[in-house]
Amino acid sequence: MVPNALEVNNISKKYNGKCVINTFSFELQKGYIGCLLGESGCGKTTILRCIAGFEAIQSGSIFIDGSLVSNSSLRIPPENRRLGMVFQDYALFPHLTVRKNISFGLENQSKKRRNRRVMEMLDLVGLTNDAEKYPHELSGGQQQRVALARALGPNPDLLLMDEPFSNLDVSLRERLSVDVRKILKDLGISALLVTHNQHEAFAMADMIGVMKEGQLEQWDTAYNLYHRPQSQFVADFVGEGVLVLGKVTSDDEVQTQLGTLKGRFSYPCRNGCPANVLIRPEDIIHDDNSPFKAEILRKNFRGANILYTLRLLNEEKILALVSSHHNHSIGQEIGIRPQVDEIVLFEA
Amino acid sequence: MSLRFIAVFSAICVLLPILVILSFFLQPESEIWQHIVDILLIDLLKNTFFLCIGVLAGTFVLGVGAAWLTAVCDFPGRKFFNWALILPLAVPTYVLAFVFIGLLDFSGPVQTLLRTHFFLPLKWFPNIRSTGGVIFVMSLALYPYVYLLARNAFQTQGKRILEVSQALGQSRTNAFFKAALPMARPWIASGLMLVLMETLADFGAVSIFNYDTFTTGIYKAWFGFFSLSAAAQLSSILLIFVILVVIVEQQMRAKMQFHQVGKMTTETSRIRLYGWKKWGACGSLSAIVLIAFLIPCLQLSVWSFKSAAVEIDSRYIGLLVRSVFLSLMAVTVITGLGLLMSYTQRQYPDYFTKWTIRLASMGYALPGTVLAVGIVIMVNFTDKQFIWAVKEITGIQFKSILNGTIITVLFAYTVRFLTVGFNSINSSMLRITKSLDEASTLLGVTGVKLLQRIHIPVLKNGLYTAAMLVFVDVMKEMPITLMTRPFGWDTLAVKIFELTSEGEWQRAAIPSITLVFAGLIPLILLHKKSEQTAL
Numbered sequence: 001m002v003p004n005a006l007e008v009n010n011i012s013k014k015y016n017g018k019c020v021i022n023t024f025s026f027e028l029q030k031g032y033i034g035c036l037l038g039e040s041g042c043g044k045t046t047i048l049r050c051i052a053g054f055e056a057i058q059s060g061s062i063f064i065d066g067s068l069v070s071n072s073s074l075r076i077p078p079e080n081r082r083l084g085m086v087f088q089d090y091a092l093f094p095h096l097t098v099r100k101n102i103s104f105g106l107e108n109q110s111k112k113r114r115n116r117r118v119m120e121m122l123d124l125v126g127l128t129n130d131a132e133k134y135p136h137e138l139s140g141g142q143q144q145r146v147a148l149a150r151a152l153g154p155n156p157d158l159l160l161m162d163e164p165f166s167n168l169d170v171s172l173r174e175r176l177s178v179d180v181r182k183i184l185k186d187l188g189i190s191a192l193l194v195t196h197n198q199h200e201a202f203a204m205a206d207m208i209g210v211m212k213e214g215q216l217e218q219w220d221t222a223y224n225l226y227h228r229p230q231s232q233f234v235a236d237f238v239g240e241g242v243l244v245l246g247k248v249t250s251d252d253e254v255q256t257q258l259g260t261l262k263g264r265f266s267y268p269c270r271n272g273c274p275a276n277v278l279i280r281p282e283d284i285i286h287d288d289n290s291p292f293k294a295e296i297l298r299k300n301f302r303g304a305n306i307l308y309t310l311r312l313l314n315e316e317k318i319l320a321l322v323s324s325h326h327n328h329s330i331g332q333e334i335g336i337r338p339q340v341d342e343i344v345l346f347e348a
Numbered sequence: 349m350s351l352r353f354i355a356v357f358s359a360i361c362v363l364l365p366i367l368v369i370l371s372f373f374l375q376p377e378s379e380i381w382q383h384i385v386d387i388l389l390i391d392l393l394k395n396t397f398f399l400c401i402g403v404l405a406g407t408f409v410l411g412v413g414a415a416w417l418t419a420v421c422d423f424p425g426r427k428f429f430n431w432a433l434i435l436p437l438a439v440p441t442y443v444l445a446f447v448f449i450g451l452l453d454f455s456g457p458v459q460t461l462l463r464t465h466f467f468l469p470l471k472w473f474p475n476i477r478s479t480g481g482v483i484f485v486m487s488l489a490l491y492p493y494v495y496l497l498a499r500n501a502f503q504t505q506g507k508r509i510l511e512v513s514q515a516l517g518q519s520r521t522n523a524f525f526k527a528a529l530p531m532a533r534p535w536i537a538s539g540l541m542l543v544l545m546e547t548l549a550d551f552g553a554v555s556i557f558n559y560d561t562f563t564t565g566i567y568k569a570w571f572g573f574f575s576l577s578a579a580a581q582l583s584s585i586l587l588i589f590v591i592l593v594v595i596v597e598q599q600m601r602a603k604m605q606f607h608q609v610g611k612m613t614t615e616t617s618r619i620r621l622y623g624w625k626k627w628g629a630c631g632s633l634s635a636i637v638l639i640a641f642l643i644p645c646l647q648l649s650v651w652s653f654k655s656a657a658v659e660i661d662s663r664y665i666g667l668l669v670r671s672v673f674l675s676l677m678a679v680t681v682i683t684g685l686g687l688l689m690s691y692t693q694r695q696y697p698d699y700f701t702k703w704t705i706r707l708a709s710m711g712y713a714l715p716g717t718v719l720a721v722g723i724v725i726m727v728n729f730t731d732k733q734f735i736w737a738v739k740e741i742t743g744i745q746f747k748s749i750l751n752g753t754i755i756t757v758l759f760a761y762t763v764r765f766l767t768v769g770f771n772s773i774n775s776s777m778l779r780i781t782k783s784l785d786e787a788s789t790l791l792g793v794t795g796v797k798l799l800q801r802i803h804i805p806v807l808k809n810g811l812y813t814a815a816m817l818v819f820v821d822v823m824k825e826m827p828i829t830l831m832t833r834p835f836g837w838d839t840l841a842v843k844i845f846e847l848t849s850e851g852e853w854q855r856a857a858i859p860s861i862t863l864v865f866a867g868l869i870p871l872i873l874l875h876k877k878s879e880q881t882a883l
Contacts, residue, residue, distance in 0.1 A: 054786060079792045091783035095805045104801075105791030154791065 003066030005030045005158050005190030006051065011060030011070075013046060019214055020046050023060070026209055026219045028192060033184055035201040036194040037238075038211030044194040045088075048160050051192070052085055053078035065157045084151030086161040090143050092135040098122070098146050099131040105154045121149040124183060141172050148180060152189070159184065161193035165200055177203040198238060210234045226280075228266050232346050235278045240307075242318050243276040246345065254345060257312045258284075258292055258338045266344045278344040281307060284320035290335035294318070296328055310336065352701060355692035358685055359708035362763050365722030366587070366714065372577070373584035380575040384582065388565060392582075396561045398479055399486070399554070400547055406487025407543045411494025412536060414633060416524070419502035420510070422618035423626045429633045430499075431875045434492045436640040438867030440824045441489040442552025442844065443860040447644040448485050449556065450651075450853035452476040457647075482557045488640040489553070490546050494539035501535035502528065510619075520619075534603040541597035548590055549715035551827040552841075556848050562586040563717040563827065570721065570831070580725060583718040594713045645864065651857030659858045667859060671839040674829070675822040677754070678761040679815045685762065686769035686814055687807075690777040705770075712767040716760075716827035723760045724832060727751050752834050760828045765821050769814040776810025816870055823866045 006028040013021040020043045028034040036044040049055045051062055053075060061071040064083070069076040093101050102121050106114045122128045125145035135143055144164065151159055164180070165173040181204050184191050195201055201208050202222045209219040210233070217237075218230045229235035232243065246256035248269045253262050256277055269275055294310035297317065301324065308320045308328070320336060328334055417423070418430045436444070452458055453476060462473070474480065509531055513523035529536075551563040562582060570579040621629055689705050711719070727750045734749045750756055780803060788798050826841040833842065840859040847856040 052786075052790065077794075078786070078789050079794055083790055085787065085790050087783040087787060089781060089783055091781060091787040093784065093788075093802060093806075094779055104788070104793065107793070150787075150791070 002030050004028060004063070005032065005065060006034070006192060007061075007063040008047070008051070009061045009063075011047075011050060011057045011062060013043075013050060013055065013057050021050070021057075021214045024214070024216050025060075026207075026216060028190060028207065030190055031185075031188045032190055032206045033181065033204055034190075034192045034207045034209070035205035036192070036209045036211055037198060037201045038194075038196065040196055042211045043214040044211050045162055048085075048162055048192070048194050051158075052083055052160055053081055082154075082157045084154065084156035084159045086144075086147045086151050086159070086164050088163040088166060090135075090147040090167075092143055092146055092150070094135055097132050097134055098127060098138070101135070101146055102150045102153050104150065117153060121153050124152070124187075125149045140168050141176055144168065144176065148183070152183075152187070157190070159189050159191040161191060163195055164193055165197070166195070173197075173200065174203065180204065210237055212237075227342070227344070229278070229344060230267075232276065235344060235346070239280065240319055241278055241280040242316075243346075244279055244312075244316050244318060245348065246275050246277045248273045248275050248345070252343075254343060256338075257314050257316055258318075258336070261338055261340055261343055263341050263343045266342055267346075269345055269347055274348040275345040276348050278346075279318055279338065279340075281319040281321035283338055283340045284310075284318060284322075285337045285339050286320065286322045286326050286334060287337040288335045290337040292336055293333045294320075294336055295333050296330050299328070299330060308334075310334075351688070352692050352696050355689045356701060356704050359689065359704040361759075362708040362711060362766060363704075365719055365726055365760075365763055366710075368725050369580060369583050369587050369718055369722040371584075372580040373588070375577065375581065378575065378577055380569065380573050380578045381581050383573075384565070384569060384578055388560070392560060392562055392565045395479075395559060396548070399482060399559070399561060400544060402479070402483030403486045403490060403543060403547045404540055406483055407491040407494045408536070408540060410487060410491035410636060411539060412498050412529070412532075414491070414636060415495050415498035415502055416528075417629045417633060419499045420528075420619055421621050421629060423621045423629045425630055425633075429637065431871075432637045432641070433495055433633065434871060434874075435637065435868075436489055437492045438871055439489065439641065439644060439864050440552065440826075440841070440860075440867070441486060441546070441550055442556055442826060442841075442848070443648070443863065444489045444640075444644055445482075445485050445553035445556045446844075446848040446853055446856060447647050447860075448481070449476055451643075451647055452481075477557060479559070482554060482559045485557075486547060486550065486553055488636075490543045491636075491640075493542040493546070494536060497535040497539035497542075498532055501532035534600045538597055538600040538604065541593050541600065544593050545590065545597075545713050548586060548593070549713075549717075551715070551717050552845060555845070563715055566717045566721060567827070567831070576721065576725060576728075579721045583715075583721045586715060587718055590713050590715065590718075594710065645861075648857045648861045648864065651854040652861050655854050655857060659855060664858060667838060667840050667843050668862065670837055671823055671841070674754075674757065674761075674837075674839060675819045677758055678765065678822045679818050681758055681762055682765055682769040682818050683773065683811055683814050685766060686773045687811070689770055690774045693774070694777055694780070709767040709770050711763040712765070714764060716764065716825065717831065719760055719764055720828050720831035723756060723763070724751070727756050727759075754834055754837075757829065757832050757834070757837075760832050761822055761825070764825070764828060765818050768817045768821060772813040772817060773807065773810045776807045780806050813873075816873065820866050820870055824863055 004027045008024060008026050010023045010025050011021060012019065012023055024047065026034070036047060038044050046055060050057050050070065051064070053069065056075050057070050057072065059072050062069050064081055068074065069081050093104065096104065099118055099122070103114050103118045106117055109117070118131075119128070122131055125148055127142060127145055127149070130138065130142065135146065138146065144167075148164075165177055168176065177200050193204060206221065207219060208222055208225055210217045210225060212233050218225060218234050220228075220230075225234060225238045229238060235241065235243065244256050244258070246254040246261070248254050248271055249260065250271060251268065252264060253260055254269075254275060254277055255261075258279075261277065292312075294312050296308050297311050298309040300307040300309075304324060305321050306324045306327070308322060310318050310320055312318065326334075414429070414433050418426055418433065450456055459473060476484075509527045510520065510523050513527045514520065518526060549563065550561075551567065554561050555564050555567070562585065566579045566582045566586070569575050569582055689708070692701060693705055731749050731751050735746050738749075739745055784802060785798065788794070788802050793801055824841060826845055829837075829839050830842050830845055833839070838846075840862055844856045844859050844863075847853075847859075
């Protein structure tokens, strides 16, 4: 059996008596890209630094490629973990050229092999023509790619990336995250990144962990996080959408202000219970014949679609994503109809 | 832990002379002190006050005007003036002072020429040995401080502010006075505070002019009345003024960070000057460079040529060697200590360490005379303890141990110039972020190799700059060397003081021109650096 690229088992860490990571566990299969997603200050960078070996853990254990690297009494030094890391500020060596930055970690190889490897890496990130430049002569995106090439140079078992795109502007961020994913996938490298930006997480990662105050809320695929969130926090944090109040009337029906929704429940709910039902903007269909009317509070033009914020009769607000052919004005009442196959609801 | 202990201990040593001086503010008064209060103090206060006001006004007009022209306007020779205007920084104030006295005095070449060739009655010719004369000379020597900071302010915000004001219907002149000038206030004020510090600290120029201020008062109390305590009491008053100036300066610096707007975009966005304005700008800036730098240098060269045959001998070599030796010693101590403090600050980012180091690097504001007094008092005190201890143990009676040795001078230099060294080293140190260390570690380069391959190369430039700046500053330094040097340790600066106090302008020319050459080195490097950053 192939060992997992990374295994984090029940690790905990305290700073000055305050728990920053609390019994945290997840596994990352070989060749997969994982992502820890959370608000700043939720402890995601700390986990990355524990995996890298810059920080000790107080309990639990960490395995990289099947071998134990950290537990409460052991901490293999970072340089012996066969890791690559891309830092948030890139941490390029300012006094070295791009070429020398990349060859920095390859000193123990023969000169010929080293040069070949540097050329490969330059080619991989598309910077062959900038090899003799210094970091300050490069744009932010180029610096980021040098950092990636430098980290990949020694052919690590696992690549760690700390907010790798946060210093770049939005358009570049999207393009680069796709590029980087392709590079990592082509090489078959396992990687773990941390970010606060869910678009980045969706674009890059196979598996995403949503974090809240040092704890892992859900470790899952992007699809499942969006469509089958396991907690109200995840439902709220990932994507757009609102929770409306409802009452469970049978094991596949719930009554809300939008009428009775019928569909498979993601999680079983007791009959007669009040519940919060997750309604995503695309679950609401604009239908003039519908008996349910709602008043438009705000509209947000997004090109192909318009995101309407609507007020129901009982003052509850919901979001509706409607084709932009249907251009209504604020204050107008429009007919809407819910369309959900699988119902995500949480007992209130 | 020991690293931090050494750094904090040195920082406290550096702070001690300041505290010693301040303690004299509250000491009981002596007879000599009473005499000084009765006869001298009012005059000292009055002289210092007028000098400060005059120099502030002079440097404001020269500095801000020149900065506006070179930063925002375009006219022939702008690029040349951009850097030529900082050249006066290479000439020590006391050198400029004696050159101007030599030039404009009754027997000097200017008045002689007017008298003998044009037969003009010279009643109208202003007396250079006057309050106006000192102010004139010191303004010319110190305006670059205001110029550099104001130029920086105008470059980062000048043009855009003008555009905004014009869009709101203001004329250009109005926009300058109503928007650009007020916005640059923190920079200009900071420059003026530096000028004020230099003016309060100046000893060489005022003593050449026989213009009594606190610094000359301190010198006379010590070497004239032989009262170190009276000197210390005068020093404590001066020190309080200086501390006030430092506080204002620090506040201005903090304000600058909030006013930062952004870089000016392109060269083409400058205001082109035409007609009389163009030639007016050119002419006035040429006049400044000529009067403040070129003419004095020319005069020094002429005097040097005339005196070269007599003056360049083993005595001159001796002066030069001692100046260089002292400077090199100071460079070693200061860069070493600066490096240590910078590392400590990086390793222990707690408030106590940060503030001790920050206070320790306040010495640059201390007038040399004040510092010399504080240090000699300290050294005398330690000597007494040492002598007593040595006598108790060995029975040998020493007259002095530290006093009048090279250690005293070096200690004084360290207190005075530690800031200069520390700041340039620390700005390099800030480039070695924690993540740089970590990146290197993950790539398998740790320990000594990490120092060799990352730390030393990155710090190299900062260390060079620190060494060079300290070297030149110590070369030019006069009052500390004069008042604390070991017997027979005359340097170039000390010799200039001795020669000029006897009116021997010509003989002082060769040591002076040596110092000007030394002073040019950092300016040239500064210029190269600013060209690299393309502004």
